[in-house]
Amino acid sequence: MRHASYVGKSADFFYRKLSEFRKSQDTLKEATQMTSSSLLASYEVSLLVAKSKKPYSVAEELIVPAAAILAETMLDKKAADAIKTVPLSNDTVCRRIDDMSADILAKVVEKLKRSDCFALQLDESTDVSGKSQLVAFVRFKDTDNITEHILFCKPMLARTTGEDVFNVVDSFFTEHSLDWQRCSHICTDGAASMMGRTRGFLARVKQVNPGIKTVHCIIHREALASKRMCPKLHEVLNDAVKIINFIKSRPLNARLFEKLCDGANSEHQQLLLHTDIRWLSRGKTLQRLFELRDQVNDFLSEHLHSLAPLLKNNSWLAYLAYLADVFSRLNDLNLELQGKDTTVLHLYDRVSGFMKKIELWCRKCQNGDVSSFPQLDMCLVNVRAEKVSILQTVQAHLDKLSSEFRSYFPDIEVHNSALDWIRNPFVATCTQTVPVTLQERLIDVSSDRGLKIMFSETSLTQFWCNVEKEYPDVGKHALYELLPFGSTYLCEVTFSAMAHIKTKQRNRLSLERNLIAAVATLHPRMHKLICDKQVQISH
Structure with a gap:
């Protein structure tokens, strides 16, 4: 007989045992629920640590x-x-970040496989340990808008030739079953x-995708166009840089000058x-x-310096005043070209406007x-005798600047006018570069008052994503250009984040997941x- 010792016990005894058993179940459920919450908190805090680019130990310490x-x-x-039960040790935070970055990458790859085409942005830089890091961003249509996401950050183990870069990207595509034929544009x-x-x-x-289109970074082209000057x-x-270096490169001089x-x-x-490698350096330095x-x-x-x-x-x-003025204007243009979720049309508009200003x-x-x-206008008051010579130098530089911009942006006006129908289909006339069938659809779009209201309330990319649902052919053509x-x-901003993450104290860090x-x-x-994951107590 089982539980022979309980034979003859009263009903109250068994009711009490049942009550104790149910209380123990409630206690177990409460403990499990608390640790599940702590696990979620562990992931959320680990994500904050990653976003802040701080060492993992900051969570526990x-x-x-x-x-x-x-x-x-x-x-x-x-x-x-209860807060102390959240698992946030150094190794735990590391594992959490690895899990989350792998999940983010999996989501991006899933979205890429569902998209018709996508664009890449690639750049390479060297981290604090001397390793070359290749960063790639991807841009594609996702549901009702065009979105941008980081795709990978891979170390270049040997050389950084074109073949080496291609092998890294191609290996990633092969690993994740991505098709080169869907890559429509690459910007470098x-x-x-x-x-x-x-x-x-x-x-x-x-060689693997002959129809792919390439874009030379517009910001880099702007920087190159403004680099050359008359002697x-x-x-x-050069004299200005020498003066600055005399003061800034000597700590004593820097302190005395500050005083x-x-x-x-x-x-x-x-x-x-x-x-020289910083985009805004010359303008800010001279100003x-x-x-x-x-x-x-x-x-x-006071220091009897020769300059x-x-x-x-x-x-x-x-x-000096002219250089400070003109490079401040170039800095304004550079800042206008920076930013996330920008389109080629927007950037070309900014450059075209600046060329007209020149x-x-x-x-x-x-x-x-x-x-x-x-x-410069203020300084010319004090140089009446040499005013003509100064104006001639300024004129020569502006002519050279205009020529350089036309050289680096040779087809900007043609490109802009041909795509005005994308900027505003309700104002621009049908262009001859668009096939007749698309011109007919464009007339339908421009006659749709509902879409006209939507155009004023949404971004350009969102508008054309919505147009694609009703007019697939013309919408797809517009989105291809956007x-x-x-x-x-985005790569340059990521390199700045890389400099914060991988420091001298963390020079052996595996960078990509972070x-x-x-x-x-x-x-x-x-x-x-x-x-x-299995729910565990803090460790």
């Missing part, structure tokens, strides 16, 4: 203790004890390994170093030097009017990840 103190102070000790910088006609990456890609202005720039500026109640206390010219003059004169007389030379100051400045300068450059990346801005979690716009499927 700072976040959990701080949260526990806040909970105990604002709530009670029970809430603080102007490096020879990327743009080379015979051995470059793009030439290698065209006189180049000399002024001098502070005593003069200057708006700024330091000069800015010139770095700061011009603003602090009086303080720099006093400092150089001190330049700060008293009104002609040299006029050239033509306006040229015409005004021929008549002696430099009001577009206020600092799909390519116009610049490698970078994907840090810069991805997609949110990982937390509940899917939790279902695959």
Whole structure:
């Protein structure tokens, strides 16, 4: 007989045992539910750590203790004890980030396989440990809009030739069953390994997909177009850099100059170093030097520097003022070209507008009017004898700048006018570059008042995604032109994130998973990840 010891017990005894059993079940359920919540919290906090680009140990060393103190102070000790059960050790956070980045990548790949075509953006840079990292972003139509996502960050183990870059990308495509034929556009910088006609990456890609279109980063082209100057202005720039380096490259001089500026109640206390690889460097450097010219003059004169007389030379100051003005304008253009979710049409519009401004400045300068450059205009008052020579130099530089922009953007006006129907189908007339069948559909679109209302309320890409649902042929054609990346801005921003993530103290870090979690716009499927994990107490 089983449970012979319970023979003869009263009914109250068995009711009490049943009650105890049910209470133990409730306790078990409560504990399990609490640890499930802590597992979700572990993933969410780990994602925050990845987004902040901080070391994994910050969760266990700072976040959990701080949260526990806040909970105990604002709530009670029970809430603080519950927070301490969240597993956030260094290794745990690492595993969580790996899980989430893998899930994000899986989502992107799934979306790519469902899309008709996609565009790539590629660039390569070197991290703090000396390894070359190749970063790729992808752009495709997702449901009702065009979206951008990071695709991978792969180390280049040996050389960085076009063939090596192609092998890395091709291996990724093969691993994830992606078809090269669906890749319609690729945007890269102007490096020879990327743009080379015979051995470059793009030439290698065209062997597997001859119909692919390539885009040279518009921001890089803008920087290249503004790089060349006449000898006189180049000399002024070099002298300005020498003056700045004399002050900034010596810590004692930097401290003394800061004290001098502070005593003069200057708006700024330091000069800015010139770095040629930074897009905005020249404009900011020259502008700061011009603003602090009086303080720099006093400092150089006190130290008997050979370049001190330049700060008293009104002609040299006029050239410096012009360089500060014109590069500030170029910086404004550069900033307009930066940003996420931009289209090639938008970037070309900005460049086209700037080219027209250069033509306006040229015409005004021929008549002696430099009001577009206020600092130069102010300095010309003090150089009446050399005003003609200065204006001739300015005119020559503006002509050269206009010529360089036309060289790097040869077909910008033709490209813009041919695609006006995409910018606004309700105003632009049908273009001859569009087939007759699409022109007929475009007439239908322009006559649809409902779409006209939608056009004013949504972004351009969203509008054409909605048009595609009713008019697939014309919508698909418009989206094809809106799909390519116009610049490698996203890669450049990611390299900045890479510099924060992989530091001297973390130089052996495996970068890809951390970078994907840090810069991805997609949110990982937390509940899917939790279902695959066993609930455990904090460790």
